[in-house]
Amino acid sequence: MHDVVIVGAGPVGLFLACELGLAGCSVLVLEREPEPGSPWKTEPLGMRGLSATSLEAFNRRGILQALLTASGDSGAPAANPDADEASPPRWAGHFAGMMLDPAKVDVAALPFRLPSPAPEVLLTHLEAVESVLAEQAAKLGVDVRRGVTVSAIAENDEGVVARAGADAYEARWLVGCDGGRSTVRRLAGFDFVGTEPQFTGYTMQATVADPEKLRSGFNPTPMGMYMRMPSEGHVGMMDFDGGAFDRSQQPTRDHLQAVLRRVSGTDVTLSDVRLASSFTDRAMQATTYRRGRVLLAGDAAHIHSPLGGQGLNTGIGDAMNLGWKLAATVHGHAPDGLLDTYTGERHPIGAAVLDWSRAQVAAMRPDPHGQAMQGVVRDLIATRDGTTYVFARLSGSWVRYDLGSAHPLVGRNAPDLRLEDGTRLGDLMRDGRGVALDFSTDQSLRGAAMGWESRIRYAAGPARNDLGLGAVLVRPDGTVAWAGDRRPDREAFERAVGRWFGDPDIS
Structure with missing residues (x-):
């Protein structure tokens, strides 16, 4: 077994x-x-x-x-992992095909971000x-x-x-x-459970006879959206038919061309289609x-x-x-x-x-309500705050589990904290154990971590950027389970260890 x-x-x-x-x-x-x-x-x-x-x-x-x-x-x-502060992203993504400007991402507003x-x-x-x-x-x-x-x-x-x-x-x-x-x-x-689809989406590898008729990248239109990707012949589109076509039949060249023409508003021609599939927005x-x-x-x-x-x-x-x-x-x-x-x-x-x-x-959505929403979103992502909000959602930095702590770092993905000797948090997590990083001058948590050596790796020393912390406990999945100030509370640390790692191995 x-x-x-x-x-x-x-x-x-x-x-x-x-x-x-x-x-x-x-x-x-x-x-x-x-x-x-x-x-x-x-x-x-x-x-x-x-x-x-x-x-x-x-x-x-x-x-x-x-x-x-x-x-x-x-x-x-492109980013320098040895820098003291995180740099702006090279690419920021999109919302419903509306592209974000990476220069408008406010790196300082992203929570506990360090180079990695x-x-x-x-x-x-x-x-x-x-x-x-x-x-x-x-x-x-x-x-x-x-x-x-x-x-x-x-x-x-x-x-x-x-x-x-x-x-x-x-x-x-x-x-x-x-x-x-x-x-x-x-x-x-x-x-x-959830919601039924609004559109049938298509992705295909095809030869476009007149590619100049299609703009590159993501293109929201009054009839949906189409995408012309950098790879030659990679085209996608979304047709708001209530998901009626998805998997109901194999998409033919004629069908795909008709949908692409309707969504793009052009008379573009597909010479041939090598691969094609459909999907929906069923959630x-x-x-x-x-x-x-x-x-x-x-x-x-x-x-x-x-x-x-x-x-x-x-x-x-x-x-x-x-x-x-x-x-x-x-x-x-x-x-x-x-x-x-x-x-x-x-x-x-x-x-x-x-x-x-x-x-x-x-x-x-290809109706007045969807068009009005697009206008609002475009205005919002034209701002620094709006771009930063959407980027945080796309990058995953918004994720925070409710672990019952008021500390703003607890429940978040741990930043790649680095000790003065160059050791990074990521280096310490290779074997799948949790990590206790102790930045305090007296290494007061060393004794408290004993007994959990098979489940927690203890590392101590001054940090290059400790983010104002005295110590931090990181679960094996990279989530911060506990964070202490300059004088860490040993009893609080032990409670957090017990909560997530069980009783110590004491023979």
């Missing part, structure tokens, strides 16, 4: 498998597709944007450089992400089996049994990372991410339109949050209720991402 079976070997399933493998769990990943490669995962159709928060997760596990290399961006990020080896954003493709994670999973002893289609799930007193044909796979826990049409979600009886979410010994992560837990590139980043956040909690539960040292905090923390984030998607769709 494995500790965990994960259904789905996409980026979320593989990232979660790596987290569990790093923590010493026995992990089996079952994937329906027989081969990892696909035209939908390579350039241009497989292109995705990873946010700073996601890239920081790769950095903390020591696989950021491998990802940059696989993505064709092996050079050093992780870039602000990376345009990559799914094949690069999955290849890096698959290699890491193999190093950690994760068993990935392809060509396995799960058809039934049964829970018993000892665990969960996943069946695929005549084969049965037993585990103590099972996690569905099998996408928006999740079989695990259906078989396990999760409720999936749905599981009401809980756990039912007994079955959990959901990524698109299996929440789906929405791809506007803003939030799907993959939200899924990686799910995997990072769940991994260490499920591992602690498997090993028997999780404090009471730890695994339930996965839903408690991630469900509100998923709900907020769905609303962010809905807001963009509302601003794109």
